[in-house]
Amino acid sequence: MVEDRREALLQAAIWVFLRQGYQGASVKAITEQAGCATGTFYLYFPSKDDCLSALIDRLYERVLAAVAAARAQETAVTDKLWVSMEAAVRVFDEERQLAAVVLRDAPGASPLFRERLDRVRRTLAALIAEDLGEAGMAPWERECAARMLEGALGEVLVWQMAEEGGTARLWDAGQVVRRLFWRGCGLPARAGASEASPRSPEGNVLGRDSAW
Amino acid sequence: MVEDRREALLQAAIWVFLRQGYQGASVKAITEQAGCATGTFYLYFPSKDDCLSALIDRLYERVLAAVAAARAQETAVTDKLWVSMEAAVRVFDEERQLAAVVLRDAPGASPLFRERLDRVRRTLAALIAEDLGEAGMAPWERECAARMLEGALGEVLVWQMAEEGGTARLWDAGQVVRRLFWRGCGLPARAGASEASPRSPEGNVLGRDSAW
Amino acid sequence: MVEDRREALLQAAIWVFLRQGYQGASVKAITEQAGCATGTFYLYFPSKDDCLSALIDRLYERVLAAVAAARAQETAVTDKLWVSMEAAVRVFDEERQLAAVVLRDAPGASPLFRERLDRVRRTLAALIAEDLGEAGMAPWERECAARMLEGALGEVLVWQMAEEGGTARLWDAGQVVRRLFWRGCGLPARAGASEASPRSPEGNVLGRDSAW
Amino acid sequence: MVEDRREALLQAAIWVFLRQGYQGASVKAITEQAGCATGTFYLYFPSKDDCLSALIDRLYERVLAAVAAARAQETAVTDKLWVSMEAAVRVFDEERQLAAVVLRDAPGASPLFRERLDRVRRTLAALIAEDLGEAGMAPWERECAARMLEGALGEVLVWQMAEEGGTARLWDAGQVVRRLFWRGCGLPARAGASEASPRSPEGNVLGRDSAW
DNA sequence: AATGAATGAGTCTTCATTCAT
DNA sequence: CATGAATGAAGACTCATTCAT
Numbered sequence: 094m095v096e097d098r099r100e101a102l103l104q105a106a107i108w109v110f111l112r113q114g115y116q117g118a119s120v121k122a123i124t125e126q127a128g129c130a131t132g133t134f135y136l137y138f139p140s141k142d143d144c145l146s147a148l149i150d151r152l153y154e155r156v157l158a159a160v161a162a163a164r165a166q167e168t169a170v171t172d173k174l175w176v177s178m179e180a181a182v183r184v185f186d187e188e189r190q191l192a193a194v195v196l197r198d199a200p201g202a203s204p205l206f207r208e209r210l211d212r213v214r215r216t217l218a219a220l221i222a223e224d225l226g227e228a229g230m231a232p233w234e235r236e237c238a239a240r241m242l243e244g245a246l247g248e249v250l251v252w253q254m255a256e257e258g259g260t261a262r263l264w265d266a267g268q269v270v271r272r273l274f275w276r277g278c279g280l281p282a283r284a285g286a287s288e289a290s291p292r293s294p295e296g297n298v299l300g301r302d303s304a305w
Numbered sequence: 306m307v308e309d310r311r312e313a314l315l316q317a318a319i320w321v322f323l324r325q326g327y328q329g330a331s332v333k334a335i336t337e338q339a340g341c342a343t344g345t346f347y348l349y350f351p352s353k354d355d356c357l358s359a360l361i362d363r364l365y366e367r368v369l370a371a372v373a374a375a376r377a378q379e380t381a382v383t384d385k386l387w388v389s390m391e392a393a394v395r396v397f398d399e400e401r402q403l404a405a406v407v408l409r410d411a412p413g414a415s416p417l418f419r420e421r422l423d424r425v426r427r428t429l430a431a432l433i434a435e436d437l438g439e440a441g442m443a444p445w446e447r448e449c450a451a452r453m454l455e456g457a458l459g460e461v462l463v464w465q466m467a468e469e470g471g472t473a474r475l476w477d478a479g480q481v482v483r484r485l486f487w488r489g490c491g492l493p494a495r496a497g498a499s500e501a502s503p504r505s506p507e508g509n510v511l512g513r514d515s516a517w
Numbered sequence: 518m519v520e521d522r523r524e525a526l527l528q529a530a531i532w533v534f535l536r537q538g539y540q541g542a543s544v545k546a547i548t549e550q551a552g553c554a555t556g557t558f559y560l561y562f563p564s565k566d567d568c569l570s571a572l573i574d575r576l577y578e579r580v581l582a583a584v585a586a587a588r589a590q591e592t593a594v595t596d597k598l599w600v601s602m603e604a605a606v607r608v609f610d611e612e613r614q615l616a617a618v619v620l621r622d623a624p625g626a627s628p629l630f631r632e633r634l635d636r637v638r639r640t641l642a643a644l645i646a647e648d649l650g651e652a653g654m655a656p657w658e659r660e661c662a663a664r665m666l667e668g669a670l671g672e673v674l675v676w677q678m679a680e681e682g683g684t685a686r687l688w689d690a691g692q693v694v695r696r697l698f699w700r701g702c703g704l705p706a707r708a709g710a711s712e713a714s715p716r717s718p719e720g721n722v723l724g725r726d727s728a729w
Numbered sequence: 730m731v732e733d734r735r736e737a738l739l740q741a742a743i744w745v746f747l748r749q750g751y752q753g754a755s756v757k758a759i760t761e762q763a764g765c766a767t768g769t770f771y772l773y774f775p776s777k778d779d780c781l782s783a784l785i786d787r788l789y790e791r792v793l794a795a796v797a798a799a800r801a802q803e804t805a806v807t808d809k810l811w812v813s814m815e816a817a818v819r820v821f822d823e824e825r826q827l828a829a830v831v832l833r834d835a836p837g838a839s840p841l842f843r844e845r846l847d848r849v850r851r852t853l854a855a856l857i858a859e860d861l862g863e864a865g866m867a868p869w870e871r872e873c874a875a876r877m878l879e880g881a882l883g884e885v886l887v888w889q890m891a892e893e894g895g896t897a898r899l900w901d902a903g904q905v906v907r908r909l910f911w912r913g914c915g916l917p918a919r920a921g922a923s924e925a926s927p928r929s930p931e932g933n934v935l936g937r938d939s940a941w
Numbered sequence: 942a943a944t945g946a947a948t949g950a951g952t953c954t955t956c957a958t959t960c961a962t
Numbered sequence: 963c964a965t966g967a968a969t970g971a972a973g974a975c976t977c978a979t980t981c982a983t
Binding site for chain 2: 112114115116117197198199200201202203204207211233234237238240241242243244245246247248249251252255265266269270272273274275276277278279
């Protein structure tokens with residue numbers, strides 16, 4: 094089916110970009126990984142650039158959708174912020190390779206991607222900043238804090254992805270970031286937060302008694 | 306002088322990488338910007354890759370030197386951490402273009418750079434983690450927190466560098482990150498911290514009475 | 518019907534070749550213009566080359582047929598030559614797009630087309646040369662003159678086709694060429710020749726009193 | 730020397746275009762013929778297109794220069810026209826391969842070349858038309874006649890170039906065209922014209938007694 | 942030390958042609 | 963007959979790197 098091919102190519106692109114970087118990856122390498130001929134790539138993407146753009150869009154569609162869905166469940170502003178962060182971390186965790194490619198390679202690949210990435214980032218940052226505003230933070234700090242959160246999550250993701258042997262503990266790391274950010278913003282402690290959503294097989298690494 | 310040439314080439318490389326990205330920049334563009342012939346580049350760098358490597362090294366030499374110098378002035382662990390962050394922000398602010406190139410382009414350019422970048426990052430992260438350990442944070446959280454801080458500072462830097470019209474407020478943004486991180490880690494409030502080192506012309510944007 | 522499809526493809530090919538040139542035109546563009554799928558093209562032509570070959574053949578079949586028919590009406594050699602030229606111009610005028618494609622694109626496209634084109638040209642040139650021989654011109658000049666006539670008519674055609682706004686006056690231009698060639702060959706003036714076959718809507722542009 | 734390389738590439742391009750056509754010729758084939766590497770081509774021409782453009786310009790620079798020089802020697806209008814034609818034929822004869830490439834391949838290669846070619850053609854046609862005007866021909870016929878002459882000379886050139894075995898008699902053929910055109914325009918016979926400039930080794934093929 | 946012309950491997954992309962449906 | 967997705971060879975062009983001067 095048409096969508097299967099496109100999907101296979103996108104997955105292959107993620108796989109190859111992750112290993113060779115965007116610039117280092119040739120279209121030939123992608124199609125070989127996808128199991129089709131070079132020309133086939135161009136039946137699904139106008140250019141190599143458009144392929145990466147599609148990946149960027151894909152990641153943020155998923156993040157935005159998850160965040161929107163999570164927020165819809167809550168009424169209180171701080172609750173919305175709290176679940177938003179969780180939703181974002183969850184998507185990063187589930188789509189870790191896609192996320193690593195987009196967050197690591199796209200910014201340096203070309204101003205084009207930077208701009209595209211920034212559009213969605215601004216959307217997310219605006220959401221977070223809005224929440225923080227309602228929580229009483231001044232405008233400029235809000236923006237900084239929102240960007241800080243994005244950078245922190247991205248870095249933690251890329252860091253964990255680089256760990257050898259599939260021992261990545263993205264989810265746990267995401268929880269740490271969330272907690273630290275939360276407290277840093279002076280928001281009210283959330284009792285039992287950490288136990289609420291253990292996701293890593295080993296269970297939540299943060300003990301109940303942790304000052305965290 | 307030999308060092309002048311090398312320096313001119315490094316500056317030219319920063320200038321060109323910042324605008325075209327690492328992969329998008331040709332050696333020819335760099336030498337033209339530096340005012341010398343293409344071949345001359347190879348008298349000072351074995352390859353284009355080595356040029357970026359030199360920039361990575363340069364940034365971290367400066368960061369590490371500044372951090373070390375700042376720490377030497379303090380005795381208390383929390384004080385060391387506090388001034389370390391300030392020192393890092395100061396270097397990022399002073400070498401903003403260099404920092405933007407290294408933090409934005411290097412990770413996506415090749416595994417080679419990722420590795421090199423990671424070596425120094427680990428050094429810094431270890432320092433921060435050590436401080437946090439003495440401040441009572443558990444080992445795993447410490448690492449996460451350290452990475453988070455690095456990611457946050459990098460993101461805020463790149464974000465501000467992208468702002469049009471030279472209105473970048475790197476220093477202010479760095480302060481916000483520092484404060485938020487500090488509180489997030491549950492470290493004791495530092496009275497009057499923000500007023501201690503106003504660097505942006507407009508003065509510190511965070512008013513004395515800010516909850517921050 | 519089968520012939521309809523083939524005809525539609527040939528018309529589409531003319532349309533596309535005229536705008537993009539033979540090499541610049543893709544089979545896909547032709548089939549899109551013809552309203553069918555890419556593969557369908559190959560049910561009617563073994564290759565893209567054969568399609569242009571078919572157009573070359575088509576033009577010269579028509580020219581040769583018209584010339585033959587016109588000549589059959591006359592008995593005197595000079596009369597045969599005179600009406601031959603008129604017949605050729607008429608076909609070029611009626612099939613101006615086809616003629617423009619064949620005369621403009623085919624020679625440069627490949628030795629293959631040059632050869633094919635040349636075969637028919639030789640046929641026509643031989644006819645003309647024969648007439649000129651009976652009119653007393655030496656063998657070598659006859660050949661030159663015949664080629665000259667072909668080149669002149671082709672050039673005038675392409676020139677007029679390039680004129681903007683559909684103001685092409687192919688027929689008139691053809692008449693001028695015919696007259697000039699006729700006199701150039703030292704053939705006896707043909708009284709009232711120009712009035713005999715006004716074809717352009719505006720009527721013959723050459724007034725009766727013209728030295729021409 | 731720099732100009733040598735460029736010249737070698739242009740000559741190689743003529744050689745290859747003549748045999749394979751413009752589109753059929755690869756840059757690799759040109760550089761191999763010129764004895765240098767593929768990339769070298771791009772040190773001298775921004776693109777393959779620019780190479781053909783340079784050839785077009787070169788041909789017409791030479792034609793225009795020769796025509797201008799010839800005209801400068803004459804005062805009477807008909808003399809100017811007469812020597813103009815001779816000059817053009819001489820250049821076509823001397824630069825026969827260049828001329829064949831430009832006249833045969835350029836028109837079909839792309840609208841770009843058509844336009845470029847047409848600019849110079851208009852210049853030449855205007856000159857001829859002007860002369861014919863002073864000789865009493867009506868405006869519209871003048872233009873037709875000028876184009877006709879261009880087409881005739883071009884066709885005769887390409888025709889002769891296609892002859893096998895280097896037996897091309899371009900100069901002779903050009904003389905025939907000139908004579909026929911001259912008489913066709915009703916211009917006064919030029920006594921002994923043909924004997925004035927025998928150029929082909931075999932001597933002028935047109936006997937003194939020829940009606941021509 | 943400096944130059945910059947030359948190299949040629951490698952890239953993205955196009956497109957004539959095929960063939961399973 | 964018709965389709966149009968798939969193919970893969972080929973081509974224009976780039977650019978890091980070298981080296982004779």
